[in-house]
Amino acid sequence: MHEEHHCLHERVREWARRTPDAPALRFEGEEWTYAELDARADQLAAHLRRMGAGRESVTGVLTDRGPHLPLAALGVMKAGGAYLPMDPDQPADRLGHLMRDAGCELVLTHTRLAHLVCDEAVPLCLDDPFTVDMLAGLAPAEPPEQPPHRDQLAYVIYTSGSTGRPKGTLLTHRGVLNLTDHIARRFSLGPGDRWLQLTNPCFDPSVMEMFGALTNGATLVLGSALTLLDPRALTALMREERVTTISTTPAMMPLLEPADLPDLRTLIVGGEQLSRHQADRWSSPTRTVHNVYGPTEVTIACTEQSHDPSADRPKPLIGEPVPGLRALVVDQEGRHLPPGESGELLMGGAGLARGYLGRPGLTALAFVPDPFGAHGERLYRTGDLVRRTEDGGGLEFMGRIDTQVKLHGHRIELGEVEEALLTHPRVKDAVVTLSRAAGTADEDVLVAHVAGTEVPDLGELHTHLRRTLPVYMLPGRLAVLDQIPLTPNGKVDRRALVG
Secondary structure, three states, X not given: OOOOOOOHHHHHXXXXXXXOOOEEEEEOOEEEEHHHHHHHHHHHXXXXXXXXXXXXXXXXXXXXXXXXXXXXXXXXXXXXXXXXXXXXXXXXXHHHHXXXXXOOOEEEEOHHHHHHOOOOOEEEEOOOHHHHHHHHOOOOOOOOOOOOOOOOEEEEEEEOOOOOOOEEEEEEHHXXXXXXXXXXXXXXXXXXXXXXXXXXXOOOHHHHHHHHHHOOOOXXXXXXXXXXXXXXXXXXHHHHHOOOEEEEOOOOHHHOOHHHOOOOOEEEEXXXXXXXXXXXXXXXXXXXXXXXXXXXXXXXXXXXXEOOOOXXXXXXXXXXXXXXXXXXXXXXXXXXXXXXXXXXXXXXXXXXXXXXXOOHHHHHHHEEEOOOOXXXXXXXXXXXXXXXXXXXXXXXXXXXXXXXXXXXXXXXOHHHHHHHHHOOOOOOEEEEEEEEOOOOOOOEEEEEEEEOOOOOOHHHXXXXXXXXXXXXHOOOEEEEEOOOOEOOOOOEOHHHOOO
């Protein structure tokens, strides 16, 4: 079935034909079947075509959490275009810049958010009663003159730019399908599974959540933003909906209790370094933790490995490339490095983005010709430092090339200090930063930001840490927090950490 369908929306349509009455979406007691979702997306596509949406046009999606997000994404794709997901909680000026930069002439939104749509675009409020009635009366859109194909643009995701100007990454159907097909095989995911959409829609793991479920016949479970940000409410939702699969970040894991979620059998963890402590804590005979790695430019998750609690490793590996992708570890001159040596990770293959929207210079710097592949192939320079393990276990993430910490002449991996802190029984979560020492002009110090129950003082932590760490890696300052602050995409908010 998978090989004969070229695009994401075609795969969803196939499930609507095979299992029309199966639940596709669930949100606050409301359920849409696959047949209902597909029919509504057809009607939306027909209207979008009338309004000028077409092949490879970019349509903005600015909605609250709920069924309108997957409906909008599918409707835009059925019309031949690509969708741009946006976060309503971001500043209005930033949202306006994204819409204008992407050339959005249409924005699918909600009534309460319509004022955030820039003047250059037309808002279509999906919750407006007139719009709902109008769409319900439309016949499905006629098939496009040019059949869709896997290399067609599917969505645009904006990420922070080093110059302060956000850049839009151009992703195709091929890259997402390559990943969701792997998910179905690797995680045995299909009808009967329930995948929670936990990620903020403007970040690319939300694409994996949405289409990982809907292209494999599973149910996508949705929740309000307030529910998803409250650990107690989130736990209650997952228990009530019997969620089997989630995609999350390491920073979110300490906020939930494994014993409270008996139906959860698959955790897909990415975005930051996964600690051995958390991987062990969540693993069980009925639950598997999959450590994934992947920048937006290589379609969400490009390497993956399931965690083995019995393995004798200080931290989980990021594994090997997803089938259809390839990974190279190179030195500063671009030469292959042997196992055991650290270098920059370059990624290529089916998940590779086209580049950055309207940024040819930046695209040329980040997406480089592959000197070891066929003519015309490209590789993405991730800027991440990795090494292949000498025992053949896979890739090990070492940190960022451009943000290595150096203190008193010593190169320090902050993740190693964090791992050591987490081995203390009263430390629930820990992040280490480099900060200026109080009362000095040029003296830096490691700061341990720790959350837990009755957190030990700095002296006790030093005694514990010296069992595994050299003296130069011991934190010089301790900051005790109720919980580690997180950004909207669930990663550690390092800017909010003040030591």
